[in-house]
Amino acid sequence: MLVEPMHHLRAFLLLAVLLVLPCAGWPATVLDKADISAQVEGRRIEEANGRLPYHWDRLHGARDGGARFRLTFRVEDPESPLALYIPRLGNTYAIRVNGNAFASFGTLPPNLYDDSATEPHYFVIPPRLLLPSTTVDIEVGVVGGRLGGLSEVTVGPESEVHPIFSRTQLWHVTGSRIVVVVSTVLGLLALLLWFRQRDPAYLAYGLGELLWAVQTVRTLIEHAPLPWPWWGVIPLAAFNAAPPLLCRFALIIMGAGGGRVAKMANLLILLAVPAALATMLLGALWVVPVFQALIVVTSLSMAWVVISAAVRSNVWEKRVLAVAVGLIVACAARDVLVLRLAASNYDMVPWIRFAWMGFGVSLAWIIAERLRKDEAAVRSANETLGRQLRARDAELGAAFERQRVEVKERGALEERQRLMRDLHDGLGSQLFGALQMSQQESASREEITTQLRGALDQLKITVDAMQETDGDIATMLGATRYRLAPRLQAAGIDLQWDVMPLPLLGTWGVRQSYQLQMILFEAFTNMVVHSGATAARLSARQVGGDGTAVVEIEISDNGRGFDATSTGPRSGKGLASMQQRAAALGAALGVTSRPGETLILITVPVDTPAGPA
Numbered sequence: 001m002l003v004e005p006m007h008h009l010r011a012f013l014l015l016a017v018l019l020v021l022p023c024a025g026w027p028a029t030v031l032d033k034a035d036i037s038a039q040v041e042g043r044r045i046e047e048a049n050g051r052l053p054y055h056w057d058r059l060h061g062a063r064d065g066g067a068r069f070r071l072t073f074r075v076e077d078p079e080s081p082l083a084l085y086i087p088r089l090g091n092t093y094a095i096r097v098n099g100n101a102f103a104s105f106g107t108l109p110p111n112l113y114d115d116s117a118t119e120p121h122y123f124v125i126p127p128r129l130l131l132p133s134t135t136v137d138i139e140v141g142v143v144g145g146r147l148g149g150l151s152e153v154t155v156g157p158e159s160e161v162h163p164i165f166s167r168t169q170l171w172h173v174t175g176s177r178i179v180v181v182v183s184t185v186l187g188l189l190a191l192l193l194w195f196r197q198r199d200p201a202y203l204a205y206g207l208g209e210l211l212w213a214v215q216t217v218r219t220l221i222e223h224a225p226l227p228w229p230w231w232g233v234i235p236l237a238a239f240n241a242a243p244p245l246l247c248r249f250a251l252i253i254m255g256a257g258g259g260r261v262a263k264m265a266n267l268l269i270l271l272a273v274p275a276a277l278a279t280m281l282l283g284a285l286w287v288v289p290v291f292q293a294l295i296v297v298t299s300l301s302m303a304w305v306v307i308s309a310a311v312r313s314n315v316w317e318k319r320v321l322a323v324a325v326g327l328i329v330a331c332a333a334r335d336v337l338v339l340r341l342a343a344s345n346y347d348m349v350p351w352i353r354f355a356w357m358g359f360g361v362s363l364a365w366i367i368a369e370r371l372r373k374d375e376a377a378v379r380s381a382n383e384t385l386g387r388q389l390r391a392r393d394a395e396l397g398a399a400f401e402r403q404r405v406e407v408k409e410r411g412a413l414e415e416r417q418r419l420m421r422d423l424h425d426g427l428g429s430q431l432f433g434a435l436q437m438s439q440q441e442s443a444s445r446e447e448i449t450t451q452l453r454g455a456l457d458q459l460k461i462t463v464d465a466m467q468e469t470d471g472d473i474a475t476m477l478g479a480t481r482y483r484l485a486p487r488l489q490a491a492g493i494d495l496q497w498d499v500m501p502l503p504l505l506g507t508w509g510v511r512q513s514y515q516l517q518m519i520l521f522e523a524f525t526n527m528v529v530h531s532g533a534t535a536a537r538l539s540a541r542q543v544g545g546d547g548t549a550v551v552e553i554e555i556s557d558n559g560r561g562f563d564a565t566s567t568g569p570r571s572g573k574g575l576a577s578m579q580q581r582a583a584a585l586g587a588a589l590g591v592t593s594r595p596g597e598t599l600i601l602i603t604v605p606v607d608t609p610a611g612p613a
């Protein structure tokens with residue numbers, strides 16, 4: 001009973017194995033040997049079972065030619081497609097599978113524009129071209145100095161070979177594109193910063209990054225825009241100049257831009273183009289390793305200066321730059337060792353191509369750190385300036401306050417002196433006249449009363465003048481009328497009042513109002529004492545427009561009149577005093593008189609500031 005179940009189990013397992021085995025496929029195979037037939041400037045070189053990779057420039061120098069490679073291998077499953085991966089192939093090529101044309105690029109012999117050796121290649125051979133023992137013939141055309149030849153070839157199922165190709169494609173093509181974009185952006189940004197700030201570190205970095213992008217983009221271009229060898233001069237010159245430019249950038253950041261290492265970097269920058277021309281146009285391939293050795297020495301010296309300075313410094317931007325320099329130098333040393341010592345270096349992806357972006361990280365850190373420091377400096381300067389302004393404001397405020405107090409005290413002193421002078425000249429004279437008159441036996445009581453009433457009126461006007469009028473002439477005229485009207489009425493003079501609306505004079509103060517009041521007081525006093533008039537009139541109005549406007553104040557009476565043109569000693573001091581006061585106001589005073597009419601006209605400018613009182 002147990003035999004039959006075991007028989008069924010064995011049959012099931014056998015069937016599962018038969019189903020799984022065809023799906024497992026066969027592993028990828030690396031072909032590193034081929035029958036080689038090379039044609040170098042008319043000379044044929046045959047090599048049976050030669051080794052791959054076949055680096056043309058290393059074997060034959062900067063000479064043009066071509067080579068045929070025959071690879072024979074067994075195909076485990078001729079009914080399935082076969083994948084073919086070739087990391088480096090070119091400069092031009094033609095591939096035949098079992099005698100059938102399969103793929104080609106460019107022309108044979110090669111032209112001066114096409115170059116397929118810049119990126120890896122992946123082919124899928126259809127089953128109809130396959131045999132159990134398959135032969136692949138690869139013919140390449142090579143331009144000397146253009147890194148032509150054939151690398152090792154990987155064959156196998158697509159599932160095995162394609163992942164290998166994808167990894168190389170990622171690093172060699174996609175990675176290079178990223179480097180080109182990043183280097184271009186960083187280079188342009190650095191040049192923009194240099195254009196705005198004229199910092200030589202930004203100039204060196206910007207040019208270095210752009211040149212690195214130029215030499216990297218060469219690996220992505222199969223159809224060159226210029227013929228060879230001119231197309232080779234541009235990326236080689238860029239490769240020669242980019243490292244010393246970045247060395248100069250790092251040295252400037254570390255404050256060593258004038259040392260021996262910086263001078264060596266400057267010399268390499270100057271020799272970058274001549275070295276590229278000698279290599280490409282003269283075929284002097286020995287220049288490349290010599291120039292690269294100089295770059296390595298300069299870079300190592302720069303790394304020593306940068307790292308030593310970073311160890312002694314506590315500035316983070318220098319430390320970050322030192323880390324980036326150390327990483328780049330380590331990757332460069334690895335690339336040099338692999339390139340010179342490893343036999344399979346023909347399809348090597350250089351690490352320095354990607355480590356180079358460490359300089360970009362350093363630049364970003366440096367810019368951010370400088371912006372932070374600049375912001376802190378601006379903030380500190382603003383705070384300092386604010387403190388200085390506040391201190392200055394306080395000083396100015398104190399000075400203004402002292403000046404205001406001084407002006408106030410000086411004004412008070414001047415006002416006291418004016419008051420004393422006015423009391424002495426006006427009220428004092430009136431009182432002294434009254435005193436003399438009272439001592440005369442012939443003086444009547446009425447004359448003494450008139451003299452005392454004049455003194456009292458002048459005292460009242462002096463008191464009124466001590467009050468601020470804010471340039472209101474109409475109000476000041478009204479106050480004068482209020483003070484003098486009783487005296488005029490007592491003298492039998494009928495006063496007619498005709499004052500129109502008048503503008504405010506913003507430049508007027510107490511002194512100007514007092515001067516005008518004293519002119520009016522003098523005019524009416526003379527009218528009461530000397531004219532014998534029975535009627536008087538005061539009118540005031542604004543005349544003229546903007547810029548020429550004036551206030552005209554007119555005083556007239558019907559008295560006996562006098563000679564207004566007389567200048568003799570007996571003409572009296574009243575008119576002279578009135579003229580002086582009008583001049584102090586910046587006004588004009590005119591007097592005309594004849595029997596039966598005396599007219600005094602005071603013209604005060606509206607827009608013209610008054611003169612000193």
